[in-house]
Amino acid sequence: MSTREARGPEGQSPEARGLSRRGLFGLAGVGAAGLALGGGAGVAAGAALASAGPAGASQYPFHGAHQAGVTTPAQDRLHFAAFDLAPDATADELRALLDAWTAAAARMTRGLPVGAGGAVDGPPSAPPDDTGEALDLPPAGLTITIGYGPTLFETADGVDRFGLAARRPAALTPLPRFSGDALRPEWTGGDLCIQACADDPQVAVHAVRNLTRIAFGTAVIRWSQLGFGRTSSTSTAQQTPRNLFGFKDGTANLKAEETRAIEENVWVAEGDDVAWMTGGSYLVARKIRMLIEGWDRTRLEEQEAVIGRDKRDGAPLSGGGEFTAPDLAVLPAASHVRLAHPDLNDGIRLLRRGYNYTDGTDELGRLDAGLFFLSFQRDPERFVRVQRSLAGHDALNEYLRHVGSAVFAVPPGVPEGGSYSDALFG
Amino acid sequence: MSTREARGPEGQSPEARGLSRRGLFGLAGVGAAGLALGGGAGVAAGAALASAGPAGASQYPFHGAHQAGVTTPAQDRLHFAAFDLAPDATADELRALLDAWTAAAARMTRGLPVGAGGAVDGPPSAPPDDTGEALDLPPAGLTITIGYGPTLFETADGVDRFGLAARRPAALTPLPRFSGDALRPEWTGGDLCIQACADDPQVAVHAVRNLTRIAFGTAVIRWSQLGFGRTSSTSTAQQTPRNLFGFKDGTANLKAEETRAIEENVWVAEGDDVAWMTGGSYLVARKIRMLIEGWDRTRLEEQEAVIGRDKRDGAPLSGGGEFTAPDLAVLPAASHVRLAHPDLNDGIRLLRRGYNYTDGTDELGRLDAGLFFLSFQRDPERFVRVQRSLAGHDALNEYLRHVGSAVFAVPPGVPEGGSYSDALFG
Secondary structure, three states: OOOHHHHOOOOOOHHHHHHHHHHHHHHHHHHHHOOOOOOOOHHHHHHHHHHHOOOOOOOOOOOOOOOOOOOOOOOOEEEEEEEEEOOOOOHHHHHHHHHHHHHHHHHHOOOOOOOOOOOOOOOOOOOOOOOOOOOOOOOOOOEEEEEEOHHHHOEEOOEEOOOOHHHOOOOOOOOOOOOOOOOOHHHEOOOEEEEEEEOOHHHHHHHHHHHHHHOOOOEEEEEEEEEOEEOOOOOOOOOOOEOOOOOEOOOOOOOOOOHHHHHHHOOOOOOOOOHHHOOOEEEEEEEEEEOHHHHHOOOHHHHHHHHOEOOOOOOEOOOOOOOOOOOOOOOOOOOHHHHHOHHHOOOOOOEEOOEEEEEEEOOOOOEEEEEEEEEEEOOHHHHHHHHHHHOOOOHHHHHEEEEEEEEEEEOOOOOOOOOHHHHHHO | OOOHHHHOOOOOOHHHHHHHHHHHHHHHHHHHHOOOOOOOOHHHHHHHHHHHOOOOOOOOOOOOOOOOOOOOOOOOEEEEEEEEEOOOOOHHHHHHHHHHHHHHHHHHOOOOOOOOOOOOOOOOOOOOOOOOOOOOOOOOOOEEEEEEOHHHHOEEOOEEOOOOHHHOOOOOOOOOOOOOOOOOHHHEOOOEEEEEEEOOHHHHHHHHHHHHHHOOOOEEEEEEEEEOEEOOOOOOOOOOOEOOOOOEOOOOOOOOOOHHHHHHHOOOOOOOOOHHHOOOEEEEEEEEEEOHHHHHOOOHHHHHHHHOEOOOOOOEOOOOOOOOOOOOOOOOOOOHHHHHOHHHOOOOOOEEOOEEEEEEEOOOOOEEEEEEEEEEEOOHHHHHHHHHHHOOOOHHHHHEEEEEEEEEEEOOOOOOOOOHHHHHHO
């Protein structure tokens, strides 16, 4: 009644069978598009190859000096999850979780199923290691990026939860309250986060689902967010996308090709903070609900004055083309572009990596949608500086509500054979 | 302070400018991939061309004998919305809404913005006609499919709401309650529905958002659903996708190429029902939550026994390959494939067009995910017949909860120059 017997002797290595089977899919994609390389100078080449090849063929290395998913050309789709550790979880359990996540992330970003048994090659008498819905899909440019929230390093009831209090990065403190914040606890904070970006949403959802499954008993999802379309370019090879206000977004964003600016603005340098964070970054996540209906009833000239850009081509209202530097003296004083500009923010540039989201419809029949803002910076204070310029002043605030917020320390990349836990526990 | 003046005289036809601008994008895509033709015999060719060209280049005609979005090769992404008409909406307002929706749908499926003013070409002193977030995107295979719920034809407080009671299709009645149903009113029913399918989710979301905006004051969204990955193939040119249980789904689904079976099972024939539904179909939507965590702890052999198929290649457990006909005498009696098989359901085949969904995480930290089941059939009774076989018997029910449900009459296609309102109002 089962064809399981026809699969060959149970003694055969499931790993070998799983790899060879998936290898067929992976190599077909890679062969057609070339192997896209992520990280450092390889980023630009990766972007070009990815756009030239069939959808989903690109693959970014999991191991390296920095984590992938920061300067990697922003993939089209996102599944983001913040986790809380169980109240009784121990340091050993956290370490074991991070080790298991490392192994799973290294496999999934190569297009392989989680674990040696995969979804179909393990013993029939056991649950599969992998849930299987990405079994026929290529890597789809999947990156998995981990972060640690301030609460991971805190003491609870006078007890150092995981013995990590002394290793807490100095820069990792909860964000201050900003003018106009309407944060909801169910979309705020978290001990850990996973950012899964891919060009196929099923691949991103599969990654978060399987990491969640591995965490069973140790950590549980606190909140999660799907993003259906990127709102930023992080490579000069990418076209500038549009946000749900219909404007090009991220024109002046930091690009991976700006090597020096990336070093200055994104990566934690030696001496900046605790040593284990060198080569890492800080991630700020803000769930920003857009008040779509009000915006859609606003005159075109008013929309453009609020943003500070032409809606058609994204040029600043001070003239020129999309990439012309705006003349801040000419832009409307409260326009978003002006207030967010580095010249008014101590030269700070954030690497933005946000996504359009919609969670369906709210109880009033309004589109429950907006921007899931993600930015990477060398120190969260840089975000705070820019957000203080915007909060309470930006003309766009009339159409926005910040409803969720979190900050995470993003450790450096994991070297071949290493684990997430190495840097954290030292 | 604005570059608006540089765009040329306001007297220039915005329509001409809008068309030419978007035309550049549209033609670039079409030129690279060829024009994909939807409907009838063109479907298979369309599918092949779409997969050969760059993502998003495919375009399906809006006008035709049948609505697009039924036998059209299932696109990757979905935004579905059910609407309720305002309590005080009149027949004239409904007719005007349908006329406006027709015009907008015809434009958006060609990759054009809604309305002559578009998102950037109207007068600066007015809100744009289009919200703009799809401005740089190709048609992405967008189809927009409309349906009418039973409540549209009902009397409220003894009053025939829109004078449509006499035009009600005989087959359009609410679905009966099935064993195990756990329906929630907020995901059930609706006067109207719009199914927007596209290969780019931003294009599908843009379509529903703009149709919702047009409906302001007349109709409001009752519920909506995003689907991130198709779970069915509707063309032999498509690979069978996997559902969130990790199994290939829709292997035995009706395919557009099976011209005779489509006529027999999908399209309303002359004499079947009210004349205006000839060439139409009936759409059943079921939001089916999957109890992912329980499933993921189930042994592989048990998973396969529940489904009735091999998890790896989708072959029935009675042997052969994915497309081998199952031997129903050999399959486990309660397996899903056996109980859904036409041989046990009076030969009925449904055209399934469902999508994997996730709405994030529930209050217990579990993935709030499942299958948004959509099927098209000549008569909703055909769905009822099959679902009665499954409800209360299917071994899969242990891992499922039907939480939303709706049925809609899907009118035939709109001829060139016509409107949705023509068939409905006669």
